[in-house]
Amino acid sequence: MIALTSFTAACAATPSTIDLSFSETFEASCLNEHRLDHDLLKEEAVRQSWQPVSDDVHPELDALTTIAREEFEDPDFPDMTMELATYQKQFGDQTLYLVLDRVSEPGLVTLGGCYLYDFDATNLPDPAAITSLLDHPFAYDTRVTGSDYYVDPSEMISVVWGPPKKYPRQFDTYLTLLPEGSPHTRKTGFSGVVLKTSQSERRDE
Secondary structure, eight states, X not given: OHHHHHHHHHHTSOOOHHXXXXXXXXXXXXXXXXXXXHHHHHHHHHXXXXXXXXXXXXXXXXXXXHHHHHHHOOTTOTTOEEEEEEEEEEETXXXXXXXXXXXXXXXXXXXXXXEEEETTOOSOOOHHHHHHHHTSOEEEETTSTTSTTOOOTTTOEEEEEOOOTTSTTEEEEEEEEEOTTOTTHHHHSOOEEEEEEEEEOXXXX
């Protein structure tokens, strides 16, 4: 309980300018008025000066999208489709990458995902900025010792928020740091930081 309280207090602290910048970029790119429409979200990304790029513009972007496509293949769902769009944007000396995806099973479900990556990051942005953005407390932090979600911080740190009332149709939001050399990078294809969420896309039938 003490450990959990200390982490809750830390996540309620005032985030730094860098942390706010990352969360504000996520808000502008992933949580704007077009978040429930993949095509409009892509158009908005370009309006925000995100540059469409091929997956191989960065080896880690290439690796993670390759893994995503390979894992998507499922003979039990032959009609399911996936679209991926990848972007790059410079913020001073920081290069961020944006991935937008749409997974659809005709007549069943259409899900949209938005992922913001910083492959050079070595520290986790302050979760307080995301808590403030979502107006929703985090569900768990993998650094909390003794919890069911604990993971060795030298391998991975992840903070997760459940579906926020502020953004209807949105699912969980994940802020994750994978340090260089983490064994998890073999499964993900990248190290660094990712802030991601997904939502049930609103489609006009």
